[in-house]
Amino acid sequence: AQKITQTQPGMFVQEKEAVTLDCTYDTSDQSYGLFWYKQPSSGEMIFLIYQGSYDEQNATEGRYSLNFQKARKSANLVISASQLGDSAMYFCAMRDPQGGSEKLVFGKGTKLTVNP
Amino acid sequence: GAGVSQTPSNKVTEKGKYVELRCDPISGHTALYWYRQSLGQGPEFLIYFQGTGAADDSGLPNDRFFAVRPEGSVSTLKIQRTERGDSAVYLCASSLGPPTGNQETQYFGPGTRLLVL
Numbered sequence: 416a417q418k419i420t421q422t423q424p425g426m427f428v429q430e431k432e433a434v435t436l437d438c439t440y441d442t443s444d445q446s447y448g449l450f451w452y453k454q455p456s457s458g459e460m461i462f463l464i465y466q467g468s469y470d471e472q473n474a475t476e477g478r479y480s481l482n483f484q485k486a487r488k489s490a491n492l493v494i495s496a497s498q499l500g501d502s503a504m505y506f507c508a509m510r511d512p513q514g515g516s517e518k519l520v521f522g523k524g525t526k527l528t529v530n531p
Numbered sequence: 532g533a534g535v536s537q538t539p540s541n542k543v544t545e546k547g548k549y550v551e552l553r554c555d556p557i558s559g560h561t562a563l564y565w566y567r568q569s570l571g572q573g574p575e576f577l578i579y580f581q582g583t584g585a586a587d588d589s590g591l592p593n594d595r596f597f598a599v600r601p602e603g604s605v606s607t608l609k610i611q612r613t614e615r616g617d618s619a620v621y622l623c624a625s626s627l628g629p630p631t632g633n634q635e636t637q638y639f640g641p642g643t644r645l646l647v648l
Contacts, residue, residue, distance in 0.1 A: 448635050452639070458620060459640070459641045460574070460624075460639035462636055462637070462639075465636050517562065517579055517581075517586070519564075519566075519637060520576070522573055523571075523572060
């Protein structure tokens with residue numbers, strides 16, 4: 416069964432606007448971690464933000480915030496004040512706790528394009 | 532400090548050959564992970580080391596793939612009898628581990644682009 420679902424293959428946003436990238440996940444575990452990574456055309460995976468399943472507050476890191484809705488099993492990334500350099504692939508990932516593994520399971524990604 | 536480094540950055544080989552891909556994690560990180568990313572997909576897990584031991588190798592696709600981390604730092608992913616389907620970007624990541632809160636964040640290297648002709 417698919418663990419991470421990113422339903423938006425591509426998104427467009429105007430420079431300086433905010434954008435929300437969707438992510439839903441599936442797990443039966445109570446303890447898990449959720450991550451967002453950015454992958455520019457250069458290929459490197461850049462860590463953006465982390466949310467633990469027991470964290471009561473939504474995570475924020477500069478212009479990035481994570482809209483964590485545990486009951487809906489969603490962990491959407493919000494980028495405020497978009498910049499041209501934000502154009503990249505964005506991947507949502509979950510630490511897969513089942514079986515005691517610490518691996519990350521990734522979604523298929525969303526390609527974000529920021530227009531001037 | 533230095534991030535995760537991987538060598539080579541690109542590798543072109545012929546079908547049937549043997550290749551080794553190297554990963555040097557962030558200093559002090561005890562956990563190391565290998566992932567494979569095919570074009571247009573998210574990374575897929577291959578193997579996870581905690582220290583010198585492979586704690587989870589469930590993602591290795593078959594017995595042509597093997598990885599080692601003999602001293603708990605640098606790791607080598609080894610692929611025998613390469614096939615064209617092995618062509619992908621091989622990503623290495625490390626984390627402080629064992630995962631507790633933010634310690635579980637995995638930091639990735641730039642990857643090795645493997646092309647099997």
